[in-house]
Amino acid sequence: MSRAYLTFKYAFIAVWASFVAGPFVWALTTSFKDANGVQGGATYLPWVDYKPTTRGWQDIFGGEGGVNVIQPFLNSLQITVLASAISLVLGSLAAYGLSRYTYRIGRMKNADIVFFFVSQRIMPPIVLVIPFFFLLQFAGLLDSIPGLVIVTVALLLPIAVWVMVDFFNNIPREIDEMAMLDGCHPFAAFVRTILPNSLPGITVAAMFCAVFGWNDFFFAFRLTFTEVQTLPQAVVALNSSIPPWWTLSAASLFGISPLVLLAVWVERYLSRGNLAGAVR
Amino acid sequence: MTKHRRAKLAAALAVSALAVTACSAGGGGSGASKPDKPAKFAPGSDISYTKYGSNYPSTTVKDVPGPCSYESISKKDYSGRTLRVISHAVPVMGEPTQLHAKQFAELTGAKVDVVNVPFGELYQKILTPLQAGQPAYDVMFYPSLWIGDMAPYLAPVPQKYLDTAQMKDVTKAYMQVATWNGKVVQYPVDGDRHYLKVRSDIIDSPKWQAAYKAATGKTLEVPKTWEEYQQIAQFFSGKDWSGSGKLNYGSAEVTKRDDLMFSAFISRAAAYAKNPNVKTGFFFDVDTMKPEINNPGFVRALTDFVKAKSTWPPGGANFGLGDEIFSFGGGQTLMSYSWDDAFIQAQQPDSKIRNEVEAAQLPGATQVWNRDTNQWDTPASINQVPYFTWGWTSAVAKDSKQQTMAFDFLCFFSNDANTALDLTIGRFGINPYRNAHFDAAFWEKQGWSKQTAETYVKTLSDMEKSPNRVFDLRVPGVNQYMSSLANGVADAISGQKQPQQALDDVAKEWNDITTQVGKDKVQAAYRNVVALENG
Amino acid sequence: MDGMRRYKSMFLLPGLLTLFIIIIFPLLFTIRVSFSGWNVSNPHMDFIGGANFVRMLADHRFWASILRLILLAGGTVLIEYVLGFALALMVWRNVRGQRVWRVLFLVPMMTTPVVMAAIWQTIFNESLGPVNDLLGRVGLPTVQWLTSTGPATVALMTVEIWQWTPFMFLLLLAGLLSLSKEPFMAAAIDGAGPVRTFFKVTFPLMAPVSVTALIIRLIEASKMSDSVYVLTSGGPGSSTETPGYYLYIRGLKEQQTGYAGSLSLTYLVLMIVTLTIVSRLLVRTLKTRTG
Structure with missing residues (x-):
């Protein structure tokens, strides 16, 4: 590699890294401001440009604003974990079926069925939300965690199927055939031999499920009243006509922290090369 | 079996009998409410928000006696009951809702759940369940100009609240804002104009x-x-x-x-x-x-x-x-x-x-x-x-099962002591709407200059x-x-x-x-x- | 192998049925409601024929938003692809601090879009935000980030690119890591330089991953609306309105459920057709190039 290319490469990486980190740094510094640190124009350095205060951080844990992010955090965690787990189970079963058997439903073949799954993501959320409201009302599940889990599964299942089909397609059929020749029941073959070989694929699928489940605001917001509040809702509840930038920043940073840990975890798989086949 | 059922019936009768006697003894409470408990506040106590956070102003005001005062509300016993409230995002209107909900819960033993919603989302968040016949909220805070869409779903304010001194002091224009086809359906908590x-x-x-x-x-x-x-x-x-x-x-x-x-x-x-x-x-x-x-x-x-x-x-x-x-x-x-x-x-x-x-x-x-x-x-x-621009208002849902508690909450929310303190906190978004608020002396007491206070009131x-x-x-x-x-x-x-x-x-x-x-x-x-x- | 057949429906059906049950009612509901005059003061399923669709034909805001989306989503996804590919190549191998860069480059896609949009709004705030402040410090004129059409579009695209380039990056990096070494060795023996190797070996080998990544991102980008809502609320005028946001205004903000139903249905059909054509084209082009 030439020197010029190397310089260019590290410059590019540095520029992009600052672009990525910029908003986080800005949110971090803003979270320690108060009205006087915001109103006069942009300020950056605590103690130099403005007088730092921890008010924003106090406020999100049940301080004066009456906002507390702890319960919403736990709700989001439950919903995300449950919905991801259900989607992964249903999704990998369906994906395995689609990669191993030939289906025909009316005129739909395998590829069309996969497209049916994926096409659910094309639906604008607004098409779904009002009918979902009536569905959950009918089932008595409005404003409840089970209700939100069901809805979230509808959003996550397509992603799980999409990731897993590609993945299973890359696992040689010989593996399952061998297991079945040994007298394994197809489900047993799937659980004992295929799944252990699919951890990287499951990791990717789980990550996508976690990301989209955790970050859903649209549905959680409209299908709950007072009992169940998720974390994005708690953050958005701070976006008032006088937005307290400091509290908003503190709440945002708190809200995204769990998924940053997820990024570290995913990267570990990536570096080991385990994710290799997952997206082919 | 029969014996068991009879025992249950007797117990139920006993409970309701107690409730009835409590009603006649306590006076003022509605059929279902529990007997009054001793007041937590003496009449005319000093009221301040400082215990709820160090950033609240240290202003102290007197609890003004009346059915909505700290003293009267603290006599009510709403323990075991839940009030569901929707309000605007924090802080404008959202923060006072949270604060007064916390106080109301402490005074009456009720559980008060408050949800805060950004302005752009409030309309659909309130109206979707109302239209679907899904009882979602007992108390709703919203901009008063939606009255035309909201009115069919609201419980009119009962006469006993209309008769309170604090309600009678609301200016004519803001009572009109709260009225729909001759009935007061919105509970005034704010006055606005440009x-x-x-x-x-x-x-x-x-x-x-x-x-x-x-x-x-x-x-x-x-x-x-x-x-x-x-x-x-x-x-x-x-x-x-x-x-x-x-x-x-x-x-x-x-x-x-x-x-x-x-x-x-x-x-x-x-x-x-x-x-x-x-x-x-x-x-x-x-x-x-x-x-x-x-x-x-x-x-x-x-x-x-x-x-x-x-x-x-x-x-x-x-x-x-x-x-x-x-x-x-x-x-x-x-x-x-x-x-x-x-x-x-x-x-x-x-x-x-x-x-x-x-x-x-x-x-x-x-x-x-x-x-x-x-x-x-x-x-x-x-x-x-x-231009009497819309301001925040509040109302109780017609299908709410907690109407008495809901109206008590609103009357507590807007009692004289709370309103006096709320008016001075800019981010609360609560602005003068009673004759008593148009008083330059009150604002000068908050540290305003004479010129500022007088031009404001005038x-x-x-x-x-x-x-x-x-x-x-x-x-x-x-x-x-x-x-x-x-x-x-x-x-x-x-x-x-x-x-x-x-x-x-x-x-x-x-x-x-x-x-x-x-x-x-x-x-x-x-x-x-x-x-x-x-x- | 006959034993397997019996179980084949048991693999697919649980997932398929779950999705079908959850999805079919909303779809039927939307079709039905699009022929009704359901709105805030008349929340009933009456029948008004095709009136909503007639009204839609003359709705310039709707059609303009669709055209805008094609440019906005298409442009954004293309830029994300190029940047994501470049970044993936750069941290693929032979780089210092590899793991730090990889984690950092992944993080934005993990964040909540509505929440980040609120942060971005403070960043682009024209008098209190850091962007104009920094421009001023280096002597450049300030920019009307949220109040004039061009810059507002740039601001929106910036937010989308920040959030979703990591998605491309992840898929493409995983793809690169799965490539086998032989084709590269062969190219090296032929004496191909880095540029030639990229176009003759890397790019063609990456075609399948590229197609998947592009299509998934197009699907997600077509729903773009959170960032529009928070940053510009469709302005100035209606020059940054996307269909997702416009549907939201009609359907939820104004509670014109019936009319929004007909808009959504049309939009859904248009998107399915467009995305099908685009994906067929992508597959064909990239496959022929792969030879």
Whole structure:
């Protein structure tokens, strides 16, 4: 590699890294401001440009604003974990079926069925939300965690199927055939031999499920009243006509922290090369 | 089996008997409520918010005796019951809701669940469950102009609350705002209007008065017409008159399309299009329901609005209410007109421009459009039209099973002690709506200068006296009308359309909306608004 | 192998049925409601024929938003692809601090879009935000980020690119890591330089991953609306309105459920057709190039 290319490469990486980190740094510094640190124009350095205060951080844990992010955090965690787990189970079963058997439903073949799954993501959320409201009302599940889990599964299942089909397609059929020749029941073959070989694929699928489940605001917001509040809702509840930038920043940073840990975890798989086949 | 059931029945009877005796003994409590418990507050105790957070002002007020006082409410026992409340995002209206919910829970033992929602989402969040017949909230805080859509789902305020001293002190205009077809269905908790706010330190400074005279040949004073407003704003734009080393600007206005820009436009249009001699409506001709939104009065206002662009600070064409408050309250702009919030923000104890601001009526116009004669009238004095912009209100759902507790919460929320404290906290968004609040001495006690306090109180109370005024379009489907209006105004400001064309298109859409919602329904509702407009 | 057949429906059906049950009612509901005059003061399923569709034909805001989306989503996804590919190549191998860069480059896609949009709004705030402040410090003129059409579009695209380039990056990096070494060795023996190797070996080998990544991102980008809502609320005028946001205004903000139903249905059909064509084209082009 030439020197010029190397310089260019590290410059590019540095520029992009600052672009990525910029908003986080800005949110971090803003979270320690108060009205006087915001109103006069942009300020950056605590103690130099403005007088730092921890008010924003106090406020999100049940301080004066009456906002507390702890319960919403736990709700989001439950919903995300449950919905991801259900989607992964249903999704990998369906994906395995689609990669191993030939289906025909009316005129739909395998590829069309996969497209049916994926096409659910094309639906604008607004098409779904009002009918979902009536569905959950009918089932008595409005404003409840089970209700939100069901809805979230509808959003996550397509992603799980999409990731897993590609993945299973890359696992040689010989593996399952061998297991079945040994007298394994197809489900047993799937659980004992295929799944252990699919951890990287499951990791990717789980990550996508976690990301989209955790970050859903649209549905959680409209299908709950007072009992169940998720974390994005708690953050958005701070976006008032006088937005307290400091509290908003503190709440945002708190809200995204769990998924940053997820990024570290995913990267570990990536570096080991385990994710290799997952997206082919 | 039978024995068991009989025992249960006996127990139930015993419980209800107890409840009945409690009722007759305690008096005032409704059928289902538990016996009163001892009060936690002595009559007339000192009330302050300091125990709820170190940032609350240290002001102390006296608990005023009455059915809604700390003392009376603390006697109620609502333990084991839950009150579900929806309110605006924190802090505006959301923070006082949270605070008073916490206090109410401590006093009565009730569980109070509050959910906070951004402004743009509140409408659907409240209306979707109401329309689906899903009881979601007992108490709702929302902008009062939605009354036309909300009224069918609201429980009228019971007489015993209407008879309280604190309710009787609410000004006539705000009682009217709370009333729908002769019934009080909204519980007043806030009073709002648009008025003009200026930096008195600059307007009164001889140095700037001389400079202004030299540049324009006119005397610098608080603008009385929109023309003067524009001229002053223009002169002070792009100059560092605050001495901060940064440029300052003339005017901060709410201009973000899907924020509250429609209210800013109505403020600008009121003086041009509300003729005291035309008594058949501001937005429509109420007899035919023909939209008036594209008449020359409104077009003139929109032309002004577009011209004002040059006096706005950077980003001024996308200002939400929060930006306007930061811009004026933070000392960046000379003038602004909208709700009380920016003014109260400027008057916070830690504000850099405290007591350097004053309030005045919205600018007027020397000419006003007369649609009966199809020409501009030139009244003897300037046509000045107050705009009773929507404010926050509260209501109890008709299908709520906790109505007594809900109304007790609202009466506690707005009791004299709470209101006095809430008024002084700018970010709460609670503004004067009772006669007692129009008292300069009260504001001077909060550390306001005499000039600031007096102009503020006078501006507010004068509005109540005017017989020629504008209210919001309080009809079913109001959000559609206002969304269409905001879209047209935004098209003109961005230069996509000429003002006349933009408003013609709005008028066309308004006709469609009227047809969709039902002409009779809108017309009946608008007749009530027209009655308000003419005092 | 016959034993397997019996179980084949048991693999697919649980997932398929779950999705079908959850999705079919909303779809039928939307079709039905699009022929009704359901709105805030008349929340009933009456029948008004095709009136909503007639109204839609003359709705310039709707059609303009669709055209805008094609440019906005298409442009954004293309830029994300190029940037994501470049970044993936750069941290693929032979780089210092590899793991730090990889984690950092992944993080934005993990964040909540509505929440980040609120942060971005403070960043682009024209008088209080850091972007204009920094421009001013280096002597450049300030920009009307949220109040004039061009810059507002740039601001929106910036936010989308910040959030979703990591998605491309992840898929493409995983793809690169799975490539076998032989084709590269062969190219090296032929004496191909880095540029030639990229176009003759890397790019063609990456075609399948590229197609998947592009299509998934197009699907997600077509729903773009959170960032529009928070940053510009469609302005100035209606010059940054996307269909997702416009549907939201009509359907939820104004509660015109019936009319929004007909808009959504039309939009859904248009998107399915467009995305099908685009994906067929992508597959064909990239496959032919792969030879």
